[in-house]
Amino acid sequence: MAWVGLTVNLTDLGFMKGVIFETIVSTSNPNGTPNAAPMGATMQDPQTISLNIFNSSQTSRNLKANRCAVINLTNDIEVYYKTAFKEANPNGKLPQEWFEKADSVKAPKLQSADATVDVSVVDMEPIGAEKTKFSCNIEKVNAAKMCPQVYCRAMSLTLEAIIHATRVKAFVNDEKQQKNVSKLLETIDNCNDVVNRTAPNSAYSAVMADLMKRIDSWRNKP
Numbered sequence: 001m002a003w004v005g006l007t008v009n010l011t012d013l014g015f016m017k018g019v020i021f022e023t024i025v026s027t028s029n030p031n032g033t034p035n036a037a038p039m040g041a042t043m044q045d046p047q048t049i050s051l052n053i054f055n056s057s058q059t060s061r062n063l064k065a066n067r068c069a070v071i072n073l074t075n076d077i078e079v080y081y082k083t084a085f086k087e088a089n090p091n092g093k094l095p096q097e098w099f100e101k102a103d104s105v106k107a108p109k110l111q112s113a114d115a116t117v118d119v120s121v122v123d124m125e126p127i128g129a130e131k132t133k134f135s136c137n138i139e140k141v142n143a144a145k146m147c148p149q150v151y152c153r154a155m156s157l158t159l160e161a162i163i164h165a166t167r168v169k170a171f172v173n174d175e176k177q178q179k180n181v182s183k184l185l186e187t188i189d190n191c192n193d194v195v196n197r198t199a200p201n202s203a204y205s206a207v208m209a210d211l212m213k214r215i216d217s218w219r220n221k222p
């Protein structure tokens with residue numbers, strides 16, 4: 001996979017039309033500091049990616065204000081965890097040294113990313129009252145030279161647990177959502193069991209242990 005020096009497009013990176021792929025979207029905050037969060041990204045055509053994002057997120061506010069972002073590709077589970085839950089970082093903030101300026105848009109990119117896609121927002125469409133669909137034009141694709149990566153089930157299961165946990169956090173204090181919360185917690189428990197079986201003493205089991213503690217702390221809140 002010697003990408004360096006080649007012209008790389010979305011299909012080379014594994015994107016398929018209409019399929020949601022998990023990425024880290026980095027944007028610039030109003031005070032100029034970098035922000036990043038895991039977001040699903042869907043290729044609409046070779047030149048367009050769409051993002052469906054909750055209006056309550058900082059990423060949505062930054063995209064509306066700056067109309068650009070970097071879509072970062074990584075398999076690093078810690079990056080997903082610490083960008084989903086900023087409170088899991090030292091001082092509760094994303095390390096600024098993780099970021100550098102992107103080449104072709106006014107947004108930060110993750111230094112550790114395996115590939116980055118600089119995008120500019122060309123259209124914003126409300127999805128109900130809670131979300132916005134951002135259609136993004138591809139400005140530049142950068143990809144690092146890297147080895148093929150062996151697949152471990154713990155990666156997708158830990159990611160699944162993190163995404164469910166973002167919902168648990170949003171619903172945990174809402175009386176009407178308790179049935180949903182129980183279902184999500186059951187799924188997270190199942191993910192935890194398989195992660196500990198397939199990847200004991202790994203970065204995945206460490207993230208799961210921290211996540212389980214964090215979830216307990218939300219549930220114990222009055």
Ligand SMILES: Cc1cc2nc3c(=O)[nH]c(=O)nc-3n(C[C@H](O)[C@H](O)[C@H](O)COP(=O)(O)O)c2cc1C
Binds near residue numbers: 053054059083085
């Ligand atoms: C794998 C994964 C995928 C996610 N995809 C989305 C998404 O497509 N849209 C969204 O609004 N939130 C998504 N989230 C949740 C956000 O990442 C989460 O709410 C985050 O805290 C938002 O951070 P921000 O406020 O800095 O933007 C996802 C989380 C994970 C772990």
